[in-house]
Amino acid sequence: MAEITLVEAVRQAMDEEMARDERVFVVGEDVGIRGGVFRATVGLYDKYGPSRVIDSPLAELSIVGVGIGAALYGMRPICEIQFSDFIYPAYNQIVSEAAKMCYRSNGEWTVPMVIRAPYGGGIGGGLYHSQSPEAMFAQVPGLKVVIPSNPHDAKGLLKAAVRDPNPVIFFEPKKGYRLIKGEVPDDDYITPIGPARISRPGSDVSVFAYGMMHHYALQAAEKVAAEGIDAEVVDLRTLYPVDRQTILESVQRTGKALIVHEANLTGGYGAEIAATIVEGAFADLDAPVRRLTGPDVPGVPFSHPLQEWFMPNVEKIAEAIRQLSKW
C-alpha cells in the first residue's frame, strides 16, 4: 500500500479504468496537454492519446452534452468540469437529459457517465472558484452524487462511478487534493456507491460530514476527545442515494447529531439529513439536531478574513461538538 494524495488517487482511478476499458475517455477543459489545472489527468494524454483525452472548448454545456451522447452510444465518458462553479451551464443537460434518460426510455437507454467537479472553498478562490453546489444535484433522482473525503475512497468510488450504468456526479474536495493523503491498495478495488462509513466510532455526539468537512470533523473529534468528549464521525460518501440506516443507527447510539457542510444553510444537504434523523430516530434524540454550515450569503468571499468567517473549520466544528455534548 502506498500513501498518495487525493488528487493522485483520482488520477490513478482514471488511468486504471482507461487501461481496463477502452470505452472510457476523458473530456474537459485543459485535461489533455496541460494535464488538468489540478493535475488530475496528468500523463493520460501521453498514454492514451488525443482521441481518449479530449481538450474541450470553454463550454460546460457541450462537455456534458458530448458525454451524454457518447454514453448513449456505448462509451464511458468522464467529463471534467474544471470548477464546480462552472457546472451551471450544463445543469439543463444533467437534469433534463442525463438524469431522466433511463426513466423516460423505460430502461432501454442509460447514460453511464461520470461528471467530475472539484468543489469547495477555503482556497482563496473567491465567489467563482469556491462553490459547493451538491444540494442542487442530490435532489435530482436519476443522478448519483458522490463526494469522497480521502484517497482510498476517491479512487474506489471513482472506479465504481465509471462502472456504474447511471450518471454519477463526482464532487472532489479541491482543498484536500494535496492536503489529504492516505494509503491506497495497490490492486484493483472499488468502493461501492451508497454506503456511508463510520470513520470514528464514538458515543456522545454523531457528526455527519463529507468531503473536506469530514476531514476537519475527524480532526475536531480528536481535539474534543482530549477534553473527554467521545464524538462519532460518519463519512456520508454518497449523498444520493443516502445511507439512511447508518445515519439512524448512529443517532440511536449517541442521541445527538451535528451535520457539517460548507455549502450554505438554507435548503442545504444538512436539512435532508436532519429531517431523516427526526423522522427515523425521534425517540432516540437527546438534543436538537444541529447544522454547522456556511452562511446564507451568495458566495465564499475573496477576502481572507471573510473567507475564514464563511468556512467551517476544525475549531468551529469542535465548538459545535462541545455545545451539543454539554446540552
Add this chain to the structure above:
Amino acid sequence: MSTQVIMPQLGESVVEGTVTKWLKKEGETIQEFESLLEVNTDKVDSEIPSPAAGTLLKILVPEGTTVRAGTVIAWIGQPGEVLPDSPAPVDLHAAPAGRPAAVAQPHPAGMATGRDRDLGFISPVVARLAREHQVDLYQVKGTGEGGRITKKDVLAHLSAGETAPHSTPEPAAWETPGEGDLFRPTELQFAGGHPDTAPAHPAPAAVPPATPPVAQSDPRAAARSASPAPVPLAGGRLVPLSTMRKAIAEHMVMSKHTSPHVSTIMEADLSRVVAHRQANKAEFERSGSNLTFTAYFVAAAAAALRAFPLVNSSWTDQGVWIHGPINIGMATALGDEGLIVPVIKQADNLSLLGLARSINDLAARARAHRLQPDEVRDGTFTITNHGIGGSLFAMPVINQPQCAILGVGTIKKRPVVVEGDAIAVRPMVYLSLTFDHRILDGSSGDGFLAKIVEVLEQWT
C-alpha cells in the same frame, strides 16, 4: 402586532392563578411555545408556554401576585411597539382570537414528554427511557445545560439502580397503599410549622457569632420575616420556603384561626375489614388494583357523610352550606417537600374497586407531581392516614373550608373484651374526627364518627 399573554384557566374550577416565576425578563426574546412563566394554582405548579414568538415587552403581573384567569399578564411583540393602555380582559369562554387558546390549555396529564417546572426540558430519548424502564425522573440528577436531564443521566441512574436496588421502607402490616408512603403522621407533616407545636417563645438568646460563616444565610433576611424572628445561633442554617411549604403554612394558620377545632376519638374493630381485604386482595390485584385499607376508610366515610350531610358542609356567614357531591380528599405525603391533598370526586358513587383504583392513581400521580389543578380542588371532607407512621391517634387540622377531617391511626392487634366478657385478639384502629364546632356539636360529631365505626365493623 403585539400579543397578549393571559392568565390561563388551568382547570374547569380553577378561577385564578399565582405568578410564581417569570422565566424571561422584559426585553428578552422568546420563541413560540417556549416556557414563559410558572403559575401556581393551589399547590400545583404549571409552566406556561409563550403564545407567540417575539420580545417580552412588558410584564404586567409581578411574581407572587394572584390574578383571575383571563387577566392580561404580559405583552409579547417587537421592540419599540406601542402597547394599548388598558388591556381588555379576555373571556376565556369566548372563541379566543389567534394564539391565546394555546395558552389556555392546561398541560396534558401524564405526558412523559414536554416541559415541566422541576425537570426542565425532557428530550424524546429521555422520555422513552423513562417510560421503558419506569424511571421516576424526579430521582435523576440532571447534568445537562441548566440542569437538564440527559440520556446519559438516565442511563447512569439505571446502572446505579442495578447495583443498589431501591429499598422500600417496610410498610406497616396493615397498609400497603401504592409504595407504602401514602400517608404520614400529622406530627411529621407539620413538624415545626404546626401552630400548636411551635414554641411560644423564641429560643433563649445567645450571642450571635461575630463573623458568621460565609455560607450562612443573611440573618437580616430571617429578621424581615413576619414570624417572631429566631436569633440565629452559630452552626444553624436557613431552609428557604418552597411554594408548597408556604401554602401549607398559610393554610394551617388560617385554618386554626378560622374554625374552633374539636376532636373526638373512637376505636373500631377491623376484623371484618381485614377478612374482607384478605379474601379480595388477590382478585383486585388481577384487575390491576392494589386494595388498600384506605379504600375501606374512604368508603366508610362516604357512607357516613351520606347519612350525616351536615358534616359534608362549609360554614358561611349566611348559613351552613351543605355540599351536594361527596368529594373526599386524601392527604398524601411528599416527603420533606410537604403534602398535597388530591380529591376523590363523588366518592359515594364509587365501588370499593373504583375507590382503590382512584386512590392508587391519585397517590401515584401526586408523588410524581403530575396532578391536574382540578384534582386538588373541591374537596368536601378529608382523611389523613397518619397510622402509616405508627401513630395511634392524632388531632389533624381541618382542611378549610371543610367542616371536618378524619384521622386514621395505626391498625394494631390488641386484646379486647368481646361479648360474653371474653378477651379476644382483634385488629383495632383509633379514629379521630376533628370538626368545626361552629357547624357541629359534640353529639353530632360523635354520631358521624360512630357511623364510620359501624360501617367498618359491620363490613360485608
